[in-house]
Amino acid sequence: MRILIEDGFALERRGGIGRYTRFLLENLPQVGIEPLLPSRPSWRGGRTLRRLQYLWWLNSALASEAEKKTVSLVHFTNFVTPLRKTKRLPWIVTLHDLAVWRVPEAFPRGYAAYLRTAIGWSVRHADKVVTVSRAIKREITEILGLPEEKVAVIPNAVDPLFLSASKLPPDQRQSWRHRLGFSQESYLLLYVGALERRKNLPVLFQALESLWRKRIPVALLLVGKVGHGFVPPASSPFWRHLGSPNDEELVRLYDLADALVLPSLYEGFGFPVVEALARGLRPILSDIPVFREVAGPFGVYFPPEDAQALEERILEAMNTKEPHNATPPHSEWVQHFHPERVLQAYKALYEEVVQ
Numbered sequence: 001m002r003i004l005i006e007d008g009f010a011l012e013r014r015g016g017i018g019r020y021t022r023f024l025l026e027n028l029p030q031v032g033i034e035p036l037l038p039s040r041p042s043w044r045g046g047r048t049l050r051r052l053q054y055l056w057w058l059n060s061a062l063a064s065e066a067e068k069k070t071v072s073l074v075h076f077t078n079f080v081t082p083l084r085k086t087k088r089l090p091w092i093v094t095l096h097d098l099a100v101w102r103v104p105e106a107f108p109r110g111y112a113a114y115l116r117t118a119i120g121w122s123v124r125h126a127d128k129v130v131t132v133s134r135a136i137k138r139e140i141t142e143i144l145g146l147p148e149e150k151v152a153v154i155p156n157a158v159d160p161l162f163l164s165a166s167k168l169p170p171d172q173r174q175s176w177r178h179r180l181g182f183s184q185e186s187y188l189l190l191y192v193g194a195l196e197r198r199k200n201l202p203v204l205f206q207a208l209e210s211l212w213r214k215r216i217p218v219a220l221l222l223v224g225k226v227g228h229g230f231v232p233p234a235s236s237p238f239w240r241h242l243g244s245p246n247d248e249e250l251v252r253l254y255d256l257a258d259a260l261v262l263p264s265l266y267e268g269f270g271f272p273v274v275e276a277l278a279r280g281l282r283p284i285l286s287d288i289p290v291f292r293e294v295a296g297p298f299g300v301y302f303p304p305e306d307a308q309a310l311e312e313r314i315l316e317a318m319n320t321k322e323p324h325n326a327t328p329p330h331s332e333w334v335q336h337f338h339p340e341r342v343l344q345a346y347k348a349l350y351e352e353v354v355q
Contacts, residue, residue: 001350002034004071006062008078009054015194015225016156016271017096020132021077023157024346027339031347035075038065058082063089072354073127081122090353093126095119097268098139099198106198106229106266120144128353132156132269135289152349155294156269157342158334161247162278168255176256180240186219187318190257190281192250192272193264195222195241197229200263200286205233206307207314212238218314220261223253254279259317262286265304270294274337284313296333 005025010017028035038061043053059082066074066089073090081091100107100115107115123129123144130152131137137151168176174184182188189208193199204220211218220239226232232241245253254260260276260283273294276283285291286304300317302309335341 001032001354002036002069002071003028003350004066004069004074005035005037006058006074006076006078006080007037008076008080009050010078016269017078019159019271020094020096020156023159023339024075024077027157027160027343028346030340031343033347033350036069036071038062038069055080059084073350075350076122076126079119079122081125083121085125090127091125092128092130092349092353093122094130094132095123095136095140096132097136097266098143099266099268101143102139103198103266106196108228126150128152128349130154130349133290133293135293136268154342154345154349155337156271156274157339158274158278158337159247160339162251162254162275163334163338165248165251167280168252173256176252180221180256181237182219182221182240183217186217186238187259187314188257189218189220189259189261189284189314190223190253190276191220191261192223192253192275193262194224194227195230195232196227198265199230200265200304201230203305203307203310204261204263207310208238209233210307210311211314212236216315216318218318221253221257223250250275251279254281257281259284259300259314261310261314262291263302263304263310264288264291267291273299274334278334278337282317284310284317298333 007021010021025035040057043050062082063086073092075092077094079093079095081093085091100112104112123146129146129150131140132155134153137153140146140151141148177184208220222241225244254276260272260281262272263286267290270291273283273291277298283295283299285295285299285301287301288304291299300313302313
């Protein structure tokens with residue numbers, strides 16, 4: 001079966017949707033699915049101008065692209081679809097979250113209105129909507145009013161690299177920490193994700209500043225692009241920010257950390273949670289439904305607005321620190337997100353929609 005994957009610029013960005021799309025493109029051939037990308041022109045200009053050019057192309061040229069490539073369906077991995085749908089060609093739309101409804105203050109006002117309109121149109125006209133967690137499926141049926149049978153849940157897969165790469169040896173771990181400016185004695189927390197308002201980073205810094213005042217040896221490494229609404233705190237030797245490392249570098253960053261910390265107010269899935277579990281790293285997480293679903297009994301949870309509770313969870317984690325090379329107790333849990341299982345689920349979904 002040949003399918004067309006339209007990513008809506010996600011592959012250009014090193015975010016969760018880009019990672020999701022790249023996984024499908026690179027791995028679907030393993031289960032007999034041939035994924036193709038459309039041939040798009042190269043657009044220039046600022047973000048708004050490029051988006052307008054993209055929308056014109058999407059509505060005027062995508063259908064002929066699909067016919068030219070003789071595909072069985074189109075999978076829109078970043079929710080945006082044309083305004084007109086041909087009856088012949090099935091559409092699948094992936095909706096990763098409903099953040100624009102649940103935390104609208106995290107988006108510029110005009111962009112939020114555009115997203116709500118585009119998402120509403122896309123899911124109504126899709127033959128099937130796929131989402132990445134049961135928590136988001138509940139929101140889709142409640143907020144957008146879709147029938148349950150129209151929404152499939154397939155979790156994101158952990159990238160094979162995070163499962164197969166050997167652990168960082170102790171001497172290299174120490175060297176990496178030194179290069180980043182962290183001492184070997186510090187309890188190193190790792191944050192992975194966009195730096196934006198809905199990620200609730202002020203609560204994290206409140207907890208850490210309290211620990212630093214008490215001279216508790218804890219440090220923070222922020223990994224991700226700066227997004228909407230993030231105001232960085234004052235510079236400090238106890239925290240660092242990296243932009244967007246490649247996957248090989250990201251694996252090493254998980255290996256040199258002692259715990260992952262994600263204080264998000266809202267998420268659709270949480271790639272870093274699965275990646276951390278795959279690398280044997282403890283995740284300290286805000287107590288939101290999707291994190292409970294993804295991390296299960298292996299997460300350490302705190303109320304998202306409670307900096308003191310987060311401080312206590314960090315101290316508890318420091319006092320129960322496991323050896324770096326210990327076998328993680330959650331290795332079986334990670335199998336829920338194994339690439340082969342996820343790929344088989346997508347193959348079954350594609351076959352169902354085509355039939």
